[in-house]
Structure formats: C-alpha cells, structure tokens
Amino acid sequence: MAIAVASAACAVFLVLGVVVYRAVAVNTAVEFAELLQHQAALALRYADHEYDEGDAVVPPAAAPEGAALVPPAPATGAPEAPSDVVYQIVTRSGQVLYRSPGAPQQPLAASEPIGCADLMLGGRAWRACSLRSAATPLDIHMAEPLEYRDAWLSRTLRTLALPLLFALVLLTALIGLVTERAFRPVRRLAAHLAERSDGDLSAVDTSAMPVETHALGVALNGLLARQAEVLARERRFTADAAHELRTPLAALRVQAQVAARAATAAETRSALDKLQANIDRTTHLMSQLLSLARLEPSSVFMPGQSTEAQRVIDLLLEDLAPAARERAVGITVKGCEQQLPGSPELLYLLLRNLLENSIGNAKAGGRVALEVAALDHHALLVISDDGPGIPNTERSRVFERFYRIPGSAAGGSGLGLSIVGRIVELLGGAIELAPPAAGTGLVVTVTLPFTQPLVRSAA
Numbered sequence: 496m497a498i499a500v501a502s503a504a505c506a507v508f509l510v511l512g513v514v515v516y517r518a519v520a521v522n523t524a525v526e527f528a529e530l531l532q533h534q535a536a537l538a539l540r541y542a543d544h545e546y547d548e549g550d551a552v553v554p555p556a557a558a559p560e561g562a563a564l565v566p567p568a569p570a571t572g573a574p575e576a577p578s579d580v581v582y583q584i585v586t587r588s589g590q591v592l593y594r595s596p597g598a599p600q601q602p603l604a605a606s607e608p609i610g611c612a613d614l615m616l617g618g619r620a621w622r623a624c625s626l627r628s629a630a631t632p633l634d635i636h637m638a639e640p641l642e643y644r645d646a647w648l649s650r651t652l653r654t655l656a657l658p659l660l661f662a663l664v665l666l667t668a669l670i671g672l673v674t675e676r677a678f679r680p681v682r683r684l685a686a687h688l689a690e691r692s693d694g695d696l697s698a699v700d701t702s703a704m705p706v707e708t709h710a711l712g713v714a715l716n717g718l719l720a721r722q723a724e725v726l727a728r729e730r731r732f733t734a735d736a737a738h739e740l741r742t743p744l745a746a747l748r749v750q751a752q753v754a755a756r757a758a759t760a761a762e763t764r765s766a767l768d769k770l771q772a773n774i775d776r777t778t779h780l781m782s783q784l785l786s787l788a789r790l791e792p793s794s795v796f797m798p799g800q801s802t803e804a805q806r807v808i809d810l811l812l813e814d815l816a817p818a819a820r821e822r823a824v825g826i827t828v829k830g831c832e833q834q835l836p837g838s839p840e841l842l843y844l845l846l847r848n849l850l851e852n853s854i855g856n857a858k859a860g861g862r863v864a865l866e867v868a869a870l871d872h873h874a875l876l877v878i879s880d881d882g883p884g885i886p887n888t889e890r891s892r893v894f895e896r897f898y899r900i901p902g903s904a905a906g907g908s909g910l911g912l913s914i915v916g917r918i919v920e921l922l923g924g925a926i927e928l929a930p931p932a933a934g935t936g937l938v939v940t941v942t943l944p945f946t947q948p949l950v951r952s953a954a
Contacts, residue, residue, distance in 0.1 A: 500674065501667045508663045515655060523648050527639070528611050531624040534580065535637035539626050542584050542593075546631045579643060583636045592633070603636035613641065680708050684715075696723040746773045801945070802839045804867045805831045811846055815854065823860040826850070830867035835874050836943045837922050845918045848911040849878045849939055856882035856937070873924075876941040884937040890928045919943070 581598035585591050589602065599616040603623045611624040623638035684699060696719045701712035750773055754766035808831045819826055835842055846865070853863040857880040868875040885893060894916035919926045924943040931938050 500670045504666050504670065505663065508659060512659060516652060519651055520648060523644060527622065527644050528624060531611070531622065531637050531639060535624050535626045535635050538582055538637065539628055539633065539635045542633055542635060543628050543631045546633060580637065580639045585634050587632045587634065603638045677707060680704050684712065696726065747777065800838050801834045801836050802842055804833050804835050807839055807842045807846060810843065811850060815850055818854050822854065822857070824854050824857045825862045827862065827864045833867045833869035833874065835867065836945050841918050841922065845915055848915050852911045853878055853880035856880055858882060873942050873944045877938065879931060879936060879938040881936040884930050884935055885928055
C-alpha cells in the first residue's frame with residue numbers, strides 16, 4: 496500500500512516537474528525576447544538621432560556621455576541583461592553601418608528581417624531581434640548567445656528542483672509512516688485471528704479499532720455470528736438425524752433377525768413384509784433429511800423466479816397417486832393455471848410435503864383440496880383436509896424438526912412441516928394453520944410474495 500501511494504506521489508511530482516520546466520522555459524524565452532526588443536528600441540532611437548545629425552557612421556555604444564545604448568536594469572523579477580549582447584545597425588539595402596564588438600560579421604537577421612528568431616552564426620546559437628526605424632532608413636539587429644539563457648534557465652530549475660526533491664522525500668517518508676500506523680490495527684486483528692482455534696467464532700473486540708477499520712471489525716463480527724449460527728444448526732441437525740435414524744435402523748436389524756430365525760415360510764414372509772415396510776420408512780426419512788439439508792442458508796436459488804403451477808401440480812399428482820389410492824383419498828385442484836413465485840424445485844418440495852401431510856391425516860375415503868390463487872403482489876396456496884386437525888397448543892411446534900404430535904395416528908418422520916416452514920422462509924412468505932369454517936380438519940394457507948407485481952393478460 497505504501498509503495499503504491501509513494502509511486503503515485505513520484506508520478507505526480509514527475510508530471511509537476513515537467514510542467515514547471517516547460518512553464519519556466521517558456522517564461523524565460525518570453526522575458527529575454529522582451530528584454531532584447533527593449534534594448535533594440537533604445538539603441539534604434541539613439542541611432543535615429545545620430546543619423547539626423549548627419550553623421551555617416553553611428554558611434555559605438557560607449558561614446559557620447561549620457562547616451563548609453565544598453566538600457567538600465569529592468570524591473571525586479573526579470574533576468575538581468577547579459578554582458579555579451581551584441582548588435583548591428585544596417586541600412587535598408589543591407590549595408591552595415593556599425594557592428595558592436597563581438598558581433599558576427601554575418602547579418603544578425605533571418606530571411607524576414609523584422610522580428611525575433613534563433614540563428615546559428617560563427618558556430619554559436621543566437622537569439623536575434625530586429626527592429627526597423629520609421630523615421631530613418633535604418634534597421635537594428637540585437638542578439639544574445641543562447642547559452643546565457645540556457646545557463647540562467649538551468650540555475651532557475653536547480654533552484655526549484657531541490658525543494659521539490661526534498662518535498663518528495665519527505666512526502667514518501669510521511670506516507671510510509673502514516674500507512675504503517677493506519678494498518679497497525681489490521682495487522683493486530685490478523686494476528687489475533689491467526690492465533691484462534693478452528694472452533695472459536697467469538698466476536699472480535701472493536702472498541703480499540705480506529706474509525707477507518709471499525710466498519711471492517713463490525714462486518715467481521717457479523718460474518719462470525721452467521722458462521723456460528725450455521726455451525727450450530729449443522730450440529731443440531733447432525734445430532735437430530737443420528738437420533739432419528741437410530742430407531743429405524745434398530746427396527747431393521749430386529750426384523751432381519753426375525754426373518755433369519757423364522758421356522759415357517761409364513762413367519763418368514765411376515766418378517767420380510769415388515770422389513771420392507773421399515774426400509775420404505777427409512778428411505779423416506781433419508782429423503783426428507785437430504786431435502787432439509789439442501790434448504791440450509793448455503794442453498795442456491797434465484798430470487799424473483801416464477802413457475803407455472805400446472806407444471807408442478809401435474810408432477811405431484813402423478814407421484815402422490817399411489818398413496819392417495821391406498822387410503823382412498825380424493826384430491827381436488829383449483830387454479831393450477833396460475834404463476835407461482837419460486838423455482839420448480841422449491842415449489843415441488845413445498846407442495847409435496849403439504850399434500851403428503853394432508854393425505855396421511857385425512858380420513859380413509861376422505862378428501863384433500865388444493866387451491867391456487869395469484870393476486871397482484873402475492874400468491875396464495877390453500878391446502879385443506881378432513882382429518883383430525885392440529886390442536887391449538889401444538890400449532891407453534893409442528894414446524895420444529897422431528898416433532899410429532901402426541902397421540903397422532905399418522906406416521907412420519909416429523910420433518911414434513913419443518914421443510915415447508917424453511918421453504919416459506921426462503922421465499923419470504925408466511926404460513927398459517929387453522930381449522931376449517933365447518934367440520935373437522937386442517938386448512939394450511941401459504942402466502943408467497945412476488946418480487947415484482949404480477950402482470951396478467953386480459954384473458
């Protein structure tokens with residue numbers, strides 16, 4: 496982290512250095528050009544005066560007292576005039592009337608004699624500015640070697656570079672110090688978690704954490720709490736499953752021993768029939784345990800998914816037909832053309848366990864009714880039977896795992912309504928158990944919300 500921030504700071508300072516260099520270079524060139532033009536204007540004014548007096552040759556800059564061709568120093572902030580500034584005074588025809596000491600013999604002018612330009616004369620680079628007199632036929636070329644300007648620019652940049660370099664070093668050190676102090680609580684937290692045992696899911700202490708990492712500690716405590724809940728649920732499930740499987744497995748062992756010791760074919764046949772019935776019950780129990788395990792928080796399902804009720808109900812009626820025929824229970828269905836919220840797998844488990852429970856508790860030769868209704872924001876599933884129903888005192892416990900109503904004649908593992916309750920919770924719905932308006936039995940009403948309002952066609 497510190498390296499990345501320091502690298503970003505170096506990149507910013509590098510860009511800043513380039514920008515400063517270009518700004519100083521441009522500003523220096525402009526100031527030197529203005530200085531040259533100012534000197535050329537003063538010298539040309541003096542040359543015009545001498546020319547009007549009738550002198551054939553313009554005297555040098557050092558002659559008449561008080562008539563200096565080199566102007567006084569400019570205002571504060573501008574570079575001082577270099578001592579090696581030279582000039583040439585020429586006529587319009589190109590005749591050189593005067594050339595200052597050190598000036599090259601070649602004309603200090605580009606193809607366009609008026610203006611400023613860079614020239615290469617006598618093996619040196621020059622910056623020349625030319626002016627034309629409006630009163631006399633004279634031109635003046637004022638020039639300076641570029642190495643003076645480059646030397647002044649180098650001194651200026653060195654003056655600016657040293658503070659910038661010092662600031663960069665200081666900023667890098669401060670970034671490292673601040674980063675180390677900021678991540679110190681995170682390292683302590685990591686060391687604390689590394690020392691924990693596998694089963695220690697207790698909350699971490701967030702009271703000493705700074706504001707920047709406090710949210711991380713709170714989120715971590717939330718995760719640990721959820722993991723602890725999942726682990727406790729899995730342990731309860733494992734313990735309950737082991738307890739519930741012990742009884743049918745013991746019964747299977749007893750029935751197998753009875754069949755092995757049977758003295759007659761009739762006894763053997765009876766023992767084998769009971770063994771087969773116990774195997775069926777154990778298989779059903781295992782199926783429900785697996786279904787319940789798949790409905791834990793780690794289950795994957797798609798919120799907002801909807802399924803055509805007909806698709807699920809047709810499969811249910813086919814699967815439950817043998818159990819209904821065995822008890823001569825009639826099943827009526829209404830509204831199966833509606834859409835239901837949820838995946839086909841969840842809806843199948845939900846309706847199968849509800850209908851199995853109703854078929855198992857209905858009177859022999861009785862009836863079970865399923866009604867589906869879809870409104871704008873939710874769907875209703877109503878399953879009713881004519882069985883003994885559930886007493887008011889037991890309705891709050893029937894959704895517990897492996898709970899069976901005392902004295903209930905119907906068999907089962909006590910997992911059916913527990914699976915139903917978990918599916919309804921996953922789908923964000925609600926379930927209600929109530930007796931019918933008249934007679935005996937049980938009415939189960941399941942409300943499942945749609946993620947978005949259901950749009951139904953005019954038909």
